[in-house]
Amino acid sequence: MKITARKVIVSAIAVAGGVALLAGCAQAPSTSSGGSTTAKKSDFLPCMISDSGGFDDHSFNELGYNGLQDASKALGVKPKTAESKTDADYAPNISSMVSQNCNLIITVGFNLADATKAAAAQNPDTNFAIIDDNSITADNVQPIIFDTAQAAFLGGYAAASFSKSGVVGTFGGMQIPTVTIFMDGFADGVAYFNKQKNKDVKVVGWNVDSQKGSFTGGFDANDTAQNTAQGIIDQGADVIMPVGGPIYQSAATAIKNSGKSIALIGVDADVYNTDPSVRSILLTSVMKGIQPSVENVVKSAAAGKFSNTPYVGTLKNDGVGLAPFHDFESKVDPGLQGEIDKIKAGIIDGSITVNSPASPKS
Numbered sequence: 548m549k550i551t552a553r554k555v556i557v558s559a560i561a562v563a564g565g566v567a568l569l570a571g572c573a574q575a576p577s578t579s580s581g582g583s584t585t586a587k588k589s590d591f592l593p594c595m596i597s598d599s600g601g602f603d604d605h606s607f608n609e610l611g612y613n614g615l616q617d618a619s620k621a622l623g624v625k626p627k628t629a630e631s632k633t634d635a636d637y638a639p640n641i642s643s644m645v646s647q648n649c650n651l652i653i654t655v656g657f658n659l660a661d662a663t664k665a666a667a668a669q670n671p672d673t674n675f676a677i678i679d680d681n682s683i684t685a686d687n688v689q690p691i692i693f694d695t696a697q698a699a700f701l702g703g704y705a706a707a708s709f710s711k712s713g714v715v716g717t718f719g720g721m722q723i724p725t726v727t728i729f730m731d732g733f734a735d736g737v738a739y740f741n742k743q744k745n746k747d748v749k750v751v752g753w754n755v756d757s758q759k760g761s762f763t764g765g766f767d768a769n770d771t772a773q774n775t776a777q778g779i780i781d782q783g784a785d786v787i788m789p790v791g792g793p794i795y796q797s798a799a800t801a802i803k804n805s806g807k808s809i810a811l812i813g814v815d816a817d818v819y820n821t822d823p824s825v826r827s828i829l830l831t832s833v834m835k836g837i838q839p840s841v842e843n844v845v846k847s848a849a850a851g852k853f854s855n856t857p858y859v860g861t862l863k864n865d866g867v868g869l870a871p872f873h874d875f876e877s878k879v880d881p882g883l884q885g886e887i888d889k890i891k892a893g894i895i896d897g898s899i900t901v902n903s904p905a906s907p908k909s
Contacts, residue, residue, distance in 0.1 A: 703736025720791020
């Protein structure tokens, strides 16, 4: 029986772009089909500009950087990179890369969309790729985007299952689609758990229907982020998913300072691996396949196969996923992993649909 969506039954969520790549959306570029990706052209120059989180954010900037390094090593080239401290750095950093004759310039994040669009229009012979944005329509720009609502749905289900207080929470850095898509999926996964288990786990920090919630105003790990996390804790949440690069570090500080048994859910990377300092409180992570997608896009461009068709990461193509429970494996319900696997299969085969207003559209 097909399980329908939020507006009809809260058990699952309507979707569009998720179950597979939609018509017009590309699979991850192949590194094995036709031609070598170990480019003979040693003059191929891939470049990358971070957003304000920097390349050491243990999150999507760092993952993008790692993907660039992986591809560059395979190609035998040395990439160029530039870190942005504020949004005022975006356009100058891109201009600097253009002036250095970069063949492919990758910009990391939705916030660089305007600067990327302008630079692409001014430099039609330079190829660009942008992570987490699908707003640019240009022959020389490839979006790298992710249907993270699918993976966050699994994370929300896991959070609800693990919670002892009956309250879980989420908050974001900025209210932009690439943040709220996580929060939508998380809240809907909790709602699905409630429907399946006849429970009433509450979500604080985000309301799916009103699209209103708690945001820090940026992606920095700072007092604002810590205070926002504390506000979630004060509402009784014992599982928290901060969405926005380094802000999880502030949430971890708030959790540890609280002296309470509160679990953290990471985003973008498997934070258990990227930041061992939070392992003791980390339930799981909602992951984007940023590193392999960047690697593949760079290799494809180096092989003369650049395309402006979006790469869309889904559960089906392993472009998004839920990390293992790691140290929490013995703490979660023994049947939880099996339930997660079943839900994942349902999302992939279409019997469970997952959607967010921010879900990628072809």
